[in-house]
Amino acid sequence: MTGVIQVVGGAVVDRLADPTALLVARRSAPEHLAGLWEFPGGKVEAGEAPETALVRELAEELGIAVRLGAELPAETPDGWPLNGRASMRVWFAEVSSGEPTPLEDHDELRWVQLQDKEEVLGLPWIPADYPIVHALLDSVAALVPKSPARD
Template sequence: MTGLIQVVGGAVVDRLANPGALLVARRSAPEHLAGLWEFPGGKVEPGEEPETALVRELNEELGIGVHLGSELPANTLNGWPLNERASMRVWFAEVTRGEPLPLEDHDELRWVDLGDPEAVLALPWIPADYPIVHALLNAVACQLEQ
């Protein structure tokens, strides 16, 4: 055990095969993160599998059921570093039930066009999420080239 807080995030896309749009969520709290965009998700509970935690968190935060796709690989075994105490693992996810709504921790949801990487990167993301956004855009571009 590393002692790191394990967080999971969903790269919720319109479809897992050749995604064209990404669902992003704007934080409403805490104050220092309010107004910044992120991947929806949350903390893994003790004894909970990360994938199970992500499905639970997306249901709690957005009111949706999802089918998880592949994990977006990070450069570390623990996932993407968020700060000195936490790291995040991110999976692609497709909505299978419900309409996404900002139920907890967010005041706005938005579908962004993955075909316009500059527009995606122009959003004011939580700083720790920028490397993840870059990796996601690269992964989608590589998938489209295949």
């Protein structure tokens, strides 16, 4: 895709090894997105690697340093389509230092339990993020052992 704006998002979880909670961010701007939830992140700058952009964006928006995990497989090699001009790639991330705080573009952060699909899907997400949320929940569910001995 030529001319597509590359956006990166962080699926910030409580721990990469066995995630149980996801940090979500509520937009405060622009007006048409205010009040909707999203994966924190932002645009990749010219010449910047997507992973570097995500680390930078999470520091700027939330005041945290992160350790990146696996990329959430997307529908296309360019990532998840957001609109006709932009696509987003999403990585799992774990806070390595700092306390998440809404510094830019958000007015609230919330940890949601990944096992409670109704809680996660019940949030008013930015519409383009819904397919990503579903894929993330499926990905995390696939990590859970099917053994009845697990509590």
